[in-house]
Every structure is written in structure tokens, then in C-alpha cells.
Amino acid sequence: MKKIKTIVGVILFMAAWTAFVWLGFVQGYLLQSINSRNTPQGFVEASKGILETEYVGNLALALVENWVVSETYFHTNDNHALLNEQSAFPVASISKWVTALGVLHLVQEGKLDLDRPVEAYLTRWHLPESEFDNAGVTVRRLLSHSAGFDDDLGYGGFTADETMQTLEESLDLAADRGDYGSGRAQVGYPPGDQFRYSGASYALLQLLIEEVSGQSFTEYMQATVFDPLGMTHSSVQVGDSTRIRLVDIYRTD
Structure with missing residues (x-):
């Protein structure tokens, strides 16, 4: 015993x-903190040292103090690359913050209701039937990853020589989905029941912006978000206007 x-x-x-x-x-x-000086500038200096010895790729670092960029640092392993404030970086899921701002502009204008079923606004695509109440899928829940979607996206993206899917095709089944999750915009859990990360929720919000505004997502975001903020080198779509400043992207291998 x-x-x-x-x-x-x-x-x-x-x-x-x-x-x-x-x-x-x-x-x-x-x-253990890398910032022995315990100051914002100390963090930047320590980060520079680590990046120069351990990091491979392109990186931009900005120190923001009291809502103002007080210091910037640009790192590249390519001696021929020119990185500066105009260089364009893919920002992956940071784009969700920007998309949310676009959605909330429509809410502020009275064109969207945060708590109305999203189906009330859709004409080009509709949620597939589920065992749960699709009326519980609202703008508020899409924004907060609590609409009950089970896609687990994570989009891998497309290379420059690949053809992108339409929004509707991606919502049906994302071609660039990962190795887990359904990859579909569908309700697999009771809406409002839990937080579950969902890239498809934001793809649906992108479609919603186009449906309600009558503009393409690119045009709407440029006019409503980027231009008013003076973000002249930002875009939601890579094209001729941004390609020449798009930095090279490195794979982990």
C-alpha cells in the first residue's frame, strides 16, 4: 500500500x-526577456541583434509609442532588395482586423445590423442546410469567430501563377485549405455556443461587404479604409499597383 x-x-x-x-x-x-534595458528602444535593439544572426527572410519592425511610429527597422537577407515604408508584405490574418473595420463602417452607416441573420443580406451564395439554426449566424458572431462554423481555415493562399477561386467557390470548398477541418463555410456547431477560429467566417464577411455596398471588396476597402487612412501602399489584392513593391516570401525550408 x-x-x-x-x-x-x-x-x-x-x-x-x-x-x-x-x-x-x-x-x-x-x-527570459530579450530586453535587458526594459525600454522600447532596448527591445528594438535586441530584436535587431536576433534578426541579423538568426532570421532568414524579409521583415519590417515598427515601434509605436502613443499611437505614433517612433522607430522602424527593416531586415532582409537579399543584398539587392530594397525594403522601406513602401514595401508591401502579405499580412495573412491581420487582414481580418481590416475587414472588420470595413464591416463596422457599414454598421455605422445603418446598412448592416450586427444581430440580424446574415442570410437576410445574401443573394449570391447561401449557407448550406445544417442540423442547427442557421438564423443564429449573425454579423456579430462571424466577426467574433462564434458563428458555429467548423471549417478551421487557415487559408494557404495561391501562388502568382495559380488561378484564385471565386468567393462563392471558396465558401463551398476552399482549394487552399489546410490538412484539417472541413474547409467549407458551414454550421457544424450551435451558433453562439463557442469560439472556434474560422477563416470562412471572414470570407463570408467579404462577400457580405460586396453584397451590401454594391462594390467589389477591393474597391470598397480602398475607398473606405485605406484611402482615408493615407495607406497608399496597401491593398487587399495583389496586382500591378502593388506587385513591384511586394517583398519576396520564404518557405520554412
Whole structure:
């Protein structure tokens, strides 16, 4: 009996220690700061040192203090590349923040209701039938990844020589989906029940912007978001206007 208690005690200790270490790294209290000076400028200087010795690729770093960019740093391994404030980087899911801003402009103008079923606005594509109430899929829930979608997207994107899908085709089944999840814009959980990351939610919001505004997503975002903010070298679509400043992208291998 004593031996069993000892074994159980060791197992409990190992489980507790594993949980402590895991939380320590997730929460950050076991991580060592790279910024020994504990100042914003110290962080930038420390980051430069790490990037110059360990990072391969192109990177732009901006230090923002009191809503103002106070310092910038550009890193490249290509001696022939010119990186500066006009260089265009793919920003992946950061684009969701920008899309959300475009959606909220329509809400502010009274053209969208955050809590109305999204189906009320759609004509070009419709949610497939599900065992749950599709009327629970609202703009608010799409914005917050809580609409019940089970796509788990994660879009891989397309290369310059590949043909992009239409929005409707991508919503039906994304050709650039990952190796997990359905890759479809469909309700697989009760809307509003839980947070579940969903790239398809934002693809549907992109379609919603086009339906409600009567403009293409590119035109609407340029006129409503980028131009008013003076973002003259930003676009949601790579084309002739941005291609010459688009930085090279490196694979992990």
C-alpha cells in the first residue's frame, strides 16, 4: 500500500510540474526577456541583434509609442532588395482586423445590423442546410469567430501563377485549405455556443461587404479604409499597383 501511495504521489507531482512548466511558457513567466534595458528602444535593439544572426527572410519592425511610429527597422537577407515604408508584405490574418473595420463602417452607416441573420443580406451564395439554426449566424458572431462554423481555415493562399477561386467557390470548398477541418463555410456547431477560429467566417464577411455596398471588396476597402487612412501602399489584392513593391516570401525550408 505504501508503495502504491509513493507511485501515485510521484505521478501527481510529475503532472503538477508539467502543468506548471507548460503554463509558465504559455503565460510567459518562465521566459527570459530579450530586453535587458526594459525600454522600447532596448527591445528594438535586441530584436535587431536576433534578426541579423538568426532570421532568414524579409521583415519590417515598427515601434509605436502613443499611437505614433517612433522607430522602424527593416531586415532582409537579399543584398539587392530594397525594403522601406513602401514595401508591401502579405499580412495573412491581420487582414481580418481590416475587414472588420470595413464591416463596422457599414454598421455605422445603418446598412448592416450586427444581430440580424446574415442570410437576410445574401443573394449570391447561401449557407448550406445544417442540423442547427442557421438564423443564429449573425454579423456579430462571424466577426467574433462564434458563428458555429467548423471549417478551421487557415487559408494557404495561391501562388502568382495559380488561378484564385471565386468567393462563392471558396465558401463551398476552399482549394487552399489546410490538412484539417472541413474547409467549407458551414454550421457544424450551435451558433453562439463557442469560439472556434474560422477563416470562412471572414470570407463570408467579404462577400457580405460586396453584397451590401454594391462594390467589389477591393474597391470598397480602398475607398473606405485605406484611402482615408493615407495607406497608399496597401491593398487587399495583389496586382500591378502593388506587385513591384511586394517583398519576396520564404518557405520554412
